[in-house]
Amino acid sequence: MKIAIIGAGNMGGAIARGIVQGSKVKAVDITVANPSNGKLDALKAFNPEINVTNNNQEAIENADIVLLAVKPWLVKSVLENISFDAKKQILVTVAAGVAFTEYCKIIGESATIFRVIPNTAISLLESTTLIASYNASKEQEQFMLDLFDEMGLAMIINESQMSAATALTSCGIAYVLKYIHAAVEAGVEMGIYPKDAQKMVAQSVKGAAELLLQNDTHPAIEIDKVTTPGGLTIKGLNELEHAGFSSAIIRAMKASR
Numbered sequence: 383m384k385i386a387i388i389g390a391g392n393m394g395g396a397i398a399r400g401i402v403q404g405s406k407v408k409a410v411d412i413t414v415a416n417p418s419n420g421k422l423d424a425l426k427a428f429n430p431e432i433n434v435t436n437n438n439q440e441a442i443e444n445a446d447i448v449l450l451a452v453k454p455w456l457v458k459s460v461l462e463n464i465s466f467d468a469k470k471q472i473l474v475t476v477a478a479g480v481a482f483t484e485y486c487k488i489i490g491e492s493a494t495i496f497r498v499i500p501n502t503a504i505s506l507l508e509s510t511t512l513i514a515s516y517n518a519s520k521e522q523e524q525f526m527l528d529l530f531d532e533m534g535l536a537m538i539i540n541e542s543q544m545s546a547a548t549a550l551t552s553c554g555i556a557y558v559l560k561y562i563h564a565a566v567e568a569g570v571e572m573g574i575y576p577k578d579a580q581k582m583v584a585q586s587v588k589g590a591a592e593l594l595l596q597n598d599t600h601p602a603i604e605i606d607k608v609t610t611p612g613g614l615t616i617k618g619l620n621e622l623e624h625a626g627f628s629s630a631i632i633r634a635m636k637a638s639r
């Protein structure tokens with residue numbers, strides 16, 4: 383299985399590195415294309431067996447999968463400037479907010495296409511990756527699921543849920559980081575060194591996530607375990623709600639759909 387990745391940025395670069403560390407595709411079978419050399423040089427330094435090029439057409443020659451990792455507004459021009467073979471090749475795209483119908487207009491309705499939305503934790507193989515398919519067989523879906531499962535947790539969903547799920551996971555990681563940033567600032571104001579505060583908060587967030595993932599419980603049950611009647615936590619929780627915390631999160635998620 384040969385994969386061409388067009389665009390070596392945050393997503394394309396991290397996916398190339400992630401695939402190399404997995405078991406599904408060999409480094410020699412990956413070719414990454416990017417207009418400038420800096421990111422390609424970094425990939426070569428990571429694993430010299432990865433092929434790199436400045437030429438998108440050269441990258442996709444002989445590829446079974448063409449993975450598009452450019453900004454959404456470049457998708458059309460990049461696809462129009464390569465000779466993608468919809469009979470032989472599978473298109474995988476990470477562009478957020480670009481529907482299957484848009485790709486069909488360029489490469490035809492019979493093409494097999496996957497929309498894949500990772501988040502930036504893919505660089506640590508800790509992504510939540512959403513996958514929607516168009517014209518794909520069960521075997522092709524399973525391959526994509528297995529490929530991205532090696533870079534975190536991958537889930538197959540319908541395209542109709544892609545925008546909402548992207549808000550929760552791919553945009554959502556930024557909202558979690560925003561919470562961490564704010565909590566660290568609170569720690570600094572209360573006299574804790576930023577580095578210490580960041581460790582404390584980040585590990586607390588990791589612990590909270592693990593409680594839910596490993597115990598499969600509800601957040602309210604875990605919150606109840608923390609909250610002593612008349613104690614410290616309830617004072618802070620009520621402050622959060624007076625300031626509209628839950629409402630702000632819900633509005634943020636809905637705004638980024």
Ligand SMILES: NC(=O)C1=CN([C@@H]2O[C@H](COP(=O)(O)OP(=O)(O)OC[C@H]3O[C@@H](n4cnc5c(N)ncnc54)[C@H](O)[C@@H]3O)[C@@H](O)[C@H]2O)C=CC1
Nearest residue numbers: 389390391392393394416451452453454476477478500552
């Ligand atoms: N950053 C994120 O958290 C996520 C991004 N996405 C999607 O991933 C896509 C890429 O985003 P990032 O990796 O963050 O952007 P980026 O800007 O880091 O990477 C894009 C890369 O494409 C290259 N490029 C530009 N024009 C090109 C061309 N004509 N041919 C080949 N390569 C070209 C750029 O040099 C750059 O290295 C976007 O469509 C975005 O919607 C999806 C999920 C999460």
Ligand SMILES: O=C(O)[C@@H]1CCC=N1
Nearest residue numbers: 477478499548552553
């Ligand atoms: O902000 C964005 O549009 C991209 C897609 C999801 C995460 N980052």
